Amino acid sequence: MKKALRIAWKDLLMKIRDPLSFVILLVVPLALILVLGLALAPTFRGQPFSITLAVADQDQGELSRILQEEVFGGEALKDSFRLQGASSPEEARQWVLRGEVTAALIIPEGFTALVYAGKSTSLEVLGSTDAPLRGQIVKSIAEGFVTEILTRRAMAEVAADGLLSRGLTTPQEISLLVQSWLPQLEQTRSLVTLGQETEQSTQSSLPGAMGYYAISMSVMYVLYSANEGGRSLLQERRTGTINRLLSAPLSRSTILSGKILGVCFLALTQFLLVILVATLAFGVRWTDSPLGFVLMIACTVGCMSGLGVLLCSVFKTEAQAGAIGPAVAMILTFLAGGMFVFGQVSPWMNAVMHISPVRWAMDGFLQLMNGRGVTAVLLPAGVLVAMGAAFLSVGVLRLRRWQDVA
Amino acid sequence: MLVELENLTKVYPGGRRAVDGICLSIAEGESFGLLGPNGAGKTTTVAMLSCLRSPTSGDARVDGASVVRQPMAVKAKIGLVPQEISLYGTLSAWENMSFWAQMYDVPAREQKQRIAQLLELVGLSDRKNERIDRYSGGMKRRINIAVGLLGRPRLLILDEPTVGVDPQSRSAILETLKRLNQEGLTLLYTSHYMEEVEFLCHQVAIMDLGKLIAVGSQEELRRLVGEKDSLRIITQTALPDGIGEELKTTEGVSEVRVGDRFLGILTVQGRRTLPEVLARLHDRGITVRSVEVKEPNLENVFLQLTGKELRDE
Numbered sequence: 001m002k003k004a005l006r007i008a009w010k011d012l013l014m015k016i017r018d019p020l021s022f023v024i025l026l027v028v029p030l031a032l033i034l035v036l037g038l039a040l041a042p043t044f045r046g047q048p049f050s051i052t053l054a055v056a057d058q059d060q061g062e063l064s065r066i067l068q069e070e071v072f073g074g075e076a077l078k079d080s081f082r083l084q085g086a087s088s089p090e091e092a093r094q095w096v097l098r099g100e101v102t103a104a105l106i107i108p109e110g111f112t113a114l115v116y117a118g119k120s121t122s123l124e125v126l127g128s129t130d131a132p133l134r135g136q137i138v139k140s141i142a143e144g145f146v147t148e149i150l151t152r153r154a155m156a157e158v159a160a161d162g163l164l165s166r167g168l169t170t171p172q173e174i175s176l177l178v179q180s181w182l183p184q185l186e187q188t189r190s191l192v193t194l195g196q197e198t199e200q201s202t203q204s205s206l207p208g209a210m211g212y213y214a215i216s217m218s219v220m221y222v223l224y225s226a227n228e229g230g231r232s233l234l235q236e237r238r239t240g241t242i243n244r245l246l247s248a249p250l251s252r253s254t255i256l257s258g259k260i261l262g263v264c265f266l267a268l269t270q271f272l273l274v275i276l277v278a279t280l281a282f283g284v285r286w287t288d289s290p291l292g293f294v295l296m297i298a299c300t301v302g303c304m305s306g307l308g309v310l311l312c313s314v315f316k317t318e319a320q321a322g323a324i325g326p327a328v329a330m331i332l333t334f335l336a337g338g339m340f341v342f343g344q345v346s347p348w349m350n351a352v353m354h355i356s357p358v359r360w361a362m363d364g365f366l367q368l369m370n371g372r373g374v375t376a377v378l379l380p381a382g383v384l385v386a387m388g389a390a391f392l393s394v395g396v397l398r399l400r401r402w403q404d405v406a
Numbered sequence: 407m408l409v410e411l412e413n414l415t416k417v418y419p420g421g422r423r424a425v426d427g428i429c430l431s432i433a434e435g436e437s438f439g440l441l442g443p444n445g446a447g448k449t450t451t452v453a454m455l456s457c458l459r460s461p462t463s464g465d466a467r468v469d470g471a472s473v474v475r476q477p478m479a480v481k482a483k484i485g486l487v488p489q490e491i492s493l494y495g496t497l498s499a500w501e502n503m504s505f506w507a508q509m510y511d512v513p514a515r516e517q518k519q520r521i522a523q524l525l526e527l528v529g530l531s532d533r534k535n536e537r538i539d540r541y542s543g544g545m546k547r548r549i550n551i552a553v554g555l556l557g558r559p560r561l562l563i564l565d566e567p568t569v570g571v572d573p574q575s576r577s578a579i580l581e582t583l584k585r586l587n588q589e590g591l592t593l594l595y596t597s598h599y600m601e602e603v604e605f606l607c608h609q610v611a612i613m614d615l616g617k618l619i620a621v622g623s624q625e626e627l628r629r630l631v632g633e634k635d636s637l638r639i640i641t642q643t644a645l646p647d648g649i650g651e652e653l654k655t656t657e658g659v660s661e662v663r664v665g666d667r668f669l670g671i672l673t674v675q676g677r678r679t680l681p682e683v684l685a686r687l688h689d690r691g692i693t694v695r696s697v698e699v700k701e702p703n704l705e706n707v708f709l710q711l712t713g714k715e716l717r718d719e
Contacts, residue, residue, distance in 0.1 A: 002508075003508065010494065014494055017537075239494075239495075240489070240492040243453075243456075244492040246457070246458050247458055247484065247486040248481060249478055249481040249509075249511055249557070250509060
């Protein structure tokens with residue numbers, strides 16, 4: 001173990017002595033955090049949530065007026081919705097297809113009359129595939145409105161039936177009574193609450209731009225430095241030092257352990273330095289849970305080091321490792337949404353993103369950054385450990401074969 | 407015997423027999439030269455003896471320890487000076503030596519003293535804190551050898567340790583090795599350079615195509631070709647069939663080896679035989695490009711035994 005640690009320390013010392021490596025592994029990630037953090041900050045600043053909604057009002061009745069003026073145009077939602085009248089459902093549909101509006105609401109002819117008469121009718125919401133979440137919000141508000149109408153109708157009918165059965169009023173009087181109750185729908189607090197909650201949940205998962213990119217870039221560069229560490233094994237082969245190591249009185253497993261530890265040391269040192277500088281220079285606030293943070297750092301370094309070893313076992317030359325390794329790190333980070341924020345994504349896209357270990361690492365650190373504790377990072381930490389173990393196992397198996405022909 | 411090779415064989419995937427059943431012994435305190443062109447199998451032999459590669463069959467023992475069954479014991483008894491500069495360029499000479507001292511199990515309390523002694527031995531004490539990548543080729547080679555000596559090995563294996571070194575550094579390296587050998591260190595030395603082997607080695611083995619074709623002292627090997635000169639003739643055109651037999655009838659010629667555009671002739675008096683040989687070649691319409699007459703030495707032995715020159719490759 002002492003010899004393995006000595007090999008690892010030697011590898012770390014060699015990287016520290018190399019000024020180019022120092023620039024690439026420390027200065028570049030910090031520069032990227034700064035540039036991306038500043039350039040893409042507006043994405044994170046909670047821009048005004050706005051939906052342009054086309055309304056094809058075929059009804060022109062009391063309820064369609066309430067829906068447009070008091071619900072979507074009411075005090076709570078008027079800043080978020082811009083209504084655009086369409087002359088026909090077809091025109092509204094075309095606007096959605098051309099992306100000129102976010103969604104369209106089609107109110108059918110006789111909507112108010114049919115509701116008052118207790119007959120079946122429907123509202124139609126068309127959402128753009130580019131903004132599925134916003135279409136969903138319009139649909140939810142419209143559904144809430146319809147539900148409220150039906151609830152009040154049911155309540156009115158029950159009350160009216162009671163009055164009629166006791167001969168306390170006439171059907172004409174009840175009809176007038178129902179019409180006087182229904183317009184009170186403008187007090188749709190529940191609908192407003194629905195819209196606000198959706199908006200809040202969108203923003204709560206994103207820390208500031210600097211924090212977001214501090215996570216994604218530092219995780220990407222952990223993988224980058226793990227690849228660099230793995231490269232040192234290829235370098236030992238090129239320079240022939242591996243032969244001297246193999247002829248010295250130490251086992252192959254000691255050499256391999258030393259090299260793997262070297263990868264971990266380098267990745268950990270680089271990660272800690274980036275975290276430290278990002279905290280001091282950019283004011284990134286990482287977590288309130290030191291335990292969760294240490295756990296995530298350990299699991300991320302372990303997983304990325306395993307991947308670094310696997311990559312090194314795949315590459316045949318240092319040049320390959322130097323060219324392909326960083327590209328792999330960038331692709332995995334991009335896939336994980338570490339370069340640009342994808343916002344809300346579909347379930348299948350979410351699954352694809354989680355193929356990348358970078359995503360799991362980001363999930364864990366984002367949880368911590370959002371004030372969650374150690375229990376919130378157990379899943380991402382566990383997945384990172386499992387992925388790292390799988391990468392390392394395959395890498396070590398391949399390297400053992402590789403050593404036989406060294 | 408300190409080193410014993412018994413039917414040592416290495417067959418690589420694909421069926422190439424890099425080393426083909428070689429047997430030899432090296433006595434303690436001996437300086438043993440292994441000669442052969444590239445592809446002869448000497449580096450593979452050294453690799454098996456250094457436990458870098460396992461033999462396909464046969465065995466090698468160092469001080470009784472088998473490379474197959476007790477590789478760790480073998481490793482503790484040998485020092486390897488590989489053909490490459492096996493050092494870490496961004497570390498200083500002292501840092502390199504310190505790292506390798508730990509790898510070779512040098513006790514911590516002895517490390518400083520031993521490193522200082524070896525740096526003194528190779529004449530680099532005053533440059534010990536400089537990074538290796540700022541050293542000249544010769545200085546790197548000297549540190550490369552010093553690292554091989556760190557573990558106080560019983561056997562120092564040197565695989566072409568002077569490749570790319572200037573004559574002055576080469577001379578210093580050879581002098582150092584000779585002194586170490588005189589102090590009792592056993593050397594196994596592989597080289598292309600005949601004069602190095604002639605200077606350093608008591609015993610010489612010649613390898614070609616994975617096989618040992620001759621083993622003995624320098625005198626014994628020279629006796630294989632007698633007190634004869636070698637003529638080395640390169641021709642402009644390809645040599646016709648039967649030319650070897652024809653030249654063998656020339657007075658004084660005892661052996662002729664024929665290549666595509668090469669003739670190796672062993673003769674009692676090279677300078678007297680040469681005119682007649684050239685005349686015969688001229689009569690056959692063969693244009694001669696160069697002629698060289700060599701007096702008996704290991705190179706002639708090699709040439710006669712293998713039909714090629716050591717540095718042809």
